[in-house]
């Protein structure tokens with residue numbers, strides 16, 4: 001089992017939480033105090049991280065929200081270093097959805113794990129095994145493959161029938177049975193597709209699932225937990241980004257984020 005999966009399992013138990021706090025910083029939504037702050041991306045996210053850490057089983061920074069801004073990738077690098085230094089028990093899943101030919105994928109693996117210091121990265125399996133190999137070879141780290149995403153367009157390709165079974169089930173089986181020999185794989189499954197979540201859980205045993213789609217996208221917490229949990233009541237990183245980050249856009253943003261995180265952690269736990 002990879003260090004990422006061990007760290008995640010330990011955090012599930014030690015902190016009694018399945019909540020993943022998503023870090024999608026949008027300066028247009030920041031409180032006024034950040035308007036003239038040259039380091040607003042880092043300062044806003046670090047305040048959210050410190051306020052919500054006790055409720056988090058993982059943090060998930062989405063790289064686009066950093067890379068969209070000049071200097072944003074340096075802010076991301078510093079933010080992950082801040083999490084690793086101050087909250088070392090909480091794994092960081094870099095949401096980058098990488099996938100390319102092997103030689104380029106090698107560079108993406110260096111980017112995620114060595115430059116940014118993430119414990120795991122989200123990956124697009126569409127280009128097949130050789131595009132995943134540079135990540136799978138890092139068996140201390142985690143590879144979180146898109147399986148059934150949370151958006152409406154997930155149906156366009158992911159539900160197409162191949163040999164009588166939807167494409168997303170082929171992804172789930174292939175990752176669980178072929179790609180996970182080092183025990184370092186996980187899957188992304190949207191909370192907005194609870195029936196498909198149940199199907200995927202039945203196919204992949206205890207493999208961890210990253211679940212976006214709660215909060216702003218309207219996924220149902222009870223259905224997510226009931227259909228996605230493992231026999232021991234864990235197995236899930238249930239993500240909320242905007243619902244936590246922007247619980248208040250006032251001076252009390254960090255306290256409001258902590259309250260939103262605690263409330264969602266508690267709601268999740270009521271259904272475990």
Ligand SMILES: O=c1ccn([C@@H]2O[C@H](COP(=O)(O)O)[C@@H](O)[C@H]2O)c(=O)[nH]1
Nearest residue numbers: 024062149150212215216217240241242
């Ligand atoms: O299927 C997917 C895969 C990834 N995401 C990402 O998760 C968060 C969701 O943000 P919310 O504000 O909680 O809706 C965001 O970073 C997406 O890029 C997803 O939503 N669905």
